[in-house]
Amino acid sequence: MDRDESENGREDMLIDGQKQGNVSVPREFNVNYLKLYYAKLFPYADMFKWMSYGNDGKHPACDQSYFGRREFSFTLENDIYLRYQSFNNVLQLENSIKEKCPFKIDIGPVYSVDPAKKNAYAQSGDNVFTPVERELIFDIDITDYDDVRYCCSGADVCLECWPLMTVAIKVIDTALRDDFGFNHILWVYSGRRGVHCWVCDGKARRLTNEQRAAVADYFRVYKGNENSSKKVSLTGPALHPFLVRSYSEVLERFFETKLLPSQNIFSTEDRYEKILEMIPDKTATSELRGKWQTKKGSKEDINVVRWEQLKNTLQSGKYKAQGLRRCVEEIVFSFTYPRLDMEVSRHMNHLLKAPFCVHPKTGHVCVPIDPNHCDEFDPTAVPTLLQLFEELNIGGTRAEDDNEWDRTSLGQPISFFRSSFLQPLLKSCKEEMESSYKAKLQQSKSPLSW
Amino acid sequence: MEIVKPQWKKPPPSANDVVSTLPLYRSAPPLEVRLEDFELYAIDRLRVLKGVSDGLSRGKRPEEMEKLVNDLWKANMRHPLPSEVTNKDIISHFVLRLVYCRTEELRKWFLSNEIALFRYRFRLLSPEAQRLLMAEFDLPYKPVTTAEFEGVKEKLHLVARSTGQLKPTASDAIFYKVPFEEVPELVAGRRVFICKGYAYVAMNQVVSLVVTQFRGLLSKALVLTNRKWTSTIREEEKDRLTPIVETLCTSYLGPDYSQPKEFAEVSIKDIDQVAKSSFPLCMRHLFEKLREDHHLKHGGRMQLGLFLKGVGLKLDDALAFWKAEFSQKVGAERFDKEYAYSIRHNYGREGKRTDYTPYSCQKIISSTPGVGDHHGCPYRHFSEENLRAALSRMGVNSGALENVMDKVRNRHYQLACTLTFESIHGLSYDAGINHPNQYFSDSQKFFKSKNNPSGQGEPLDARSPI
Ligand SMILES: [Zn+2]
Numbered sequence: 001m002d003r004d005e006s007e008n009g010r011e012d013m014l015i016d017g018q019k020q021g022n023v024s025v026p027r028e029f030n031v032n033y034l035k036l037y038y039a040k041l042f043p044y045a046d047m048f049k050w051m052s053y054g055n056d057g058k059h060p061a062c063d064q065s066y067f068g069r070r071e072f073s074f075t076l077e078n079d080i081y082l083r084y085q086s087f088n089n090v091l092q093l094e095n096s097i098k099e100k101c102p103f104k105i106d107i108g109p110v111y112s113v114d115p116a117k118k119n120a121y122a123q124s125g126d127n128v129f130t131p132v133e134r135e136l137i138f139d140i141d142i143t144d145y146d147d148v149r150y151c152c153s154g155a156d157v158c159l160e161c162w163p164l165m166t167v168a169i170k171v172i173d174t175a176l177r178d179d180f181g182f183n184h185i186l187w188v189y190s191g192r193r194g195v196h197c198w199v200c201d202g203k204a205r206r207l208t209n210e211q212r213a214a215v216a217d218y219f220r221v222y223k224g225n226e227n228s229s230k231k232v233s234l235t236g237p238a239l240h241p242f243l244v245r246s247y248s249e250v251l252e253r254f255f256e257t258k259l260l261p262s263q264n265i266f267s268t269e270d271r272y273e274k275i276l277e278m279i280p281d282k283t284a285t286s287e288l289r290g291k292w293q294t295k296k297g298s299k300e301d302i303n304v305v306r307w308e309q310l311k312n313t314l315q316s317g318k319y320k321a322q323g324l325r326r327c328v329e330e331i332v333f334s335f336t337y338p339r340l341d342m343e344v345s346r347h348m349n350h351l352l353k354a355p356f357c358v359h360p361k362t363g364h365v366c367v368p369i370d371p372n373h374c375d376e377f378d379p380t381a382v383p384t385l386l387q388l389f390e391e392l393n394i395g396g397t398r399a400e401d402d403n404e405w406d407r408t409s410l411g412q413p414i415s416f417f418r419s420s421f422l423q424p425l426l427k428s429c430k431e432e433m434e435s436s437y438k439a440k441l442q443q444s445k446s447p448l449s450w
Numbered sequence: 451m452e453i454v455k456p457q458w459k460k461p462p463p464s465a466n467d468v469v470s471t472l473p474l475y476r477s478a479p480p481l482e483v484r485l486e487d488f489e490l491y492a493i494d495r496l497r498v499l500k501g502v503s504d505g506l507s508r509g510k511r512p513e514e515m516e517k518l519v520n521d522l523w524k525a526n527m528r529h530p531l532p533s534e535v536t537n538k539d540i541i542s543h544f545v546l547r548l549v550y551c552r553t554e555e556l557r558k559w560f561l562s563n564e565i566a567l568f569r570y571r572f573r574l575l576s577p578e579a580q581r582l583l584m585a586e587f588d589l590p591y592k593p594v595t596t597a598e599f600e601g602v603k604e605k606l607h608l609v610a611r612s613t614g615q616l617k618p619t620a621s622d623a624i625f626y627k628v629p630f631e632e633v634p635e636l637v638a639g640r641r642v643f644i645c646k647g648y649a650y651v652a653m654n655q656v657v658s659l660v661v662t663q664f665r666g667l668l669s670k671a672l673v674l675t676n677r678k679w680t681s682t683i684r685e686e687e688k689d690r691l692t693p694i695v696e697t698l699c700t701s702y703l704g705p706d707y708s709q710p711k712e713f714a715e716v717s718i719k720d721i722d723q724v725a726k727s728s729f730p731l732c733m734r735h736l737f738e739k740l741r742e743d744h745h746l747k748h749g750g751r752m753q754l755g756l757f758l759k760g761v762g763l764k765l766d767d768a769l770a771f772w773k774a775e776f777s778q779k780v781g782a783e784r785f786d787k788e789y790a791y792s793i794r795h796n797y798g799r800e801g802k803r804t805d806y807t808p809y810s811c812q813k814i815i816s817s818t819p820g821v822g823d824h825h826g827c828p829y830r831h832f833s834e835e836n837l838r839a840a841l842s843r844m845g846v847n848s849g850a851l852e853n854v855m856d857k858v859r860n861r862h863y864q865l866a867c868t869l870t871f872e873s874i875h876g877l878s879y880d881a882g883i884n885h886p887n888q889y890f891s892d893s894q895k896f897f898k899s900k901n902n903p904s905g906q907g908e909p910l911d912a913r914s915p916i
Binding site for chain 1: 605608609611612613614630631634635637638639640643644645646647648
């Protein structure tokens, strides 16, 4: 289950309760809107097409059981949690969602057998019931950045701290494409405080747990120890090309031009002390502290000034030999490098919230994010249930047609989903199917010709 | 191997098979094996694998693992006849394959430790032997051409430097371009340059490639062996091999502590004192709870009772000890009626009269204590808060405590216990704790030698390799 609602669910409610006083249900979300959303707007056909990966066609290589072996799980209004739901076709999926009106839909792996019948198989002995395919997924959550943002904390997000997510998308997306060679990548707003990533290439879906863990570890620079002041440790005389690229193309510029002034990370003693703790040299830190304790009036942003001083000090000839130069990079990485929830990516059977769900606390629809224009994505402007409800009503009594969403603000996200993700994906699924079918035919023919 | 039915026997190796010092175990050897060798060889290899497993969970670095594997192999896999050495290697592997093919969990354990063993044995080979072995795998990878090398040279240099290696040059460095998923450990450590799905693997990293191949080979073989086992071998060999196979994987290789002989018996009057000084946390906790509540549920009575038997508490003393506590809660009469039986049972004086063996760590860790139970492994079953409190009460200092908690978080419960042992006794304990009674007896040895510094005393088990 993805952490977004499970582990922190209770905390969420507390935060909301405090914020919104007596109003227990946010205005943007209620069951009736959700019912209407599932009745008129949820893109069942697209989800089915996606999750079928071409197996819903007529090609002889299609695996007709494929979609039916996928686990869905529903969280209902009263927190009832239904796992191992499965559907043989789009109609079953649609009917079930409409009937149960889940507050959250999670997507699990494709199993070796129909997950709904898992108990029957469990009795038959050995591990017949096992995950066989699963998108490579990533979950990045702004709550994991609480020590580097001063504008918000917990589940709250604003336009000052959201760019941390944007940076994460850029770094991870580039590496997934350029390093790992993946092409079919879907980024989705999690509806409140983070982003999800679905890597859907055939090769990605068939990775073993060990291989998934390897990819996740490739991305890891955090030691993850609460008790150490140094969260990032970049050892060795040089950085790996992936880190070099992330640093020079994304992190450094973001840190210096955006994060530094917007989060005021050097503005008070508390804050700059946290940074000084990352420098393992007493002389250097006391030199800097000396400069910063007496405030000099300057027109320039104090954060920018102090950062320049820190860089100059550490990179000056004095400390160069002691390897303090790497400290500058470590500080930038600490503040900006993507913080992934490793466990989500490591295992095939981790569930992740489906795109186009609606977050019950915010009413936001989990819409796709275009990684090429992720700077323009504004989480506060994502369509909400209330907004969609009103847009549908304004449309009034127009004849029903398939494209209800075209007259709502869901039209753009859905057409983006189709044109830049779904269509290229299905095209390559078809090609892959064709070529593996040919190879198989070839194989089965060859013994005959001998 | 002749010991099983002939259909299991594979065709003999063809003439052009490369003989290298590290066998790939592609097919069962056409050898005759004596039944006792069958078991003894397997146990020797199992000691190696358990040692490897301990080393891995202790987080030993590659160089340390290399040394460990070398030591373990020398200690256990030698044979007086030089001609038998390779046979022992092969036979023991195939016997354990049979033992460990039978469930997913066993296969997983065997696979990961055999692979680690293979990895470090490969690293110990001469470059020439390594090259031969690579040829035997017939790896489908072509070296990167000079032209291509020039294109990515900068990146390769960077990776080499980032991992603290020397600059590769076109002449002395051969790189293979390999799908990244085939070298997960190199990817995980960012020890290769990756571009468009391909990892550039340097010649000195090919061990990863070879290991991946070996893993594929072994993992498939285990599934096949499992099929043969369930379909034929188990039934055909039910009077001969099957009993051996079925007990080997659960055999705990250390002493079983069912017969306390190393030490003078512990008497009731000393028990509080030794509990404080030498009980591992799991037993200390049960002991304290028993003193506090004058009661323990069944799981706790078994775990503590058998441990005390191993410690050297005689049956009569055990009865008196348990009675003294339980009668305060349930009365002496009820104790005699309901509880005394099972204590005698533990000592083999009732029922089947089998001598019950004290629980090993493995058994305790995998137990599932419920509400009101106090047995189990505290490192696994306590909340972090309770564990911290209990460890401080034991006298673990705060620095060591963090290390213990770190092991706990990574689910290395026995290591956590080992670190606790080290912290309390102020020594390094390489053997690792595998049994509560081992903890006890080595703790006692430690205190005895401390109180008697002139006498040599018995060495700690820790000093011997396994
Ligand atoms: Zn904010």
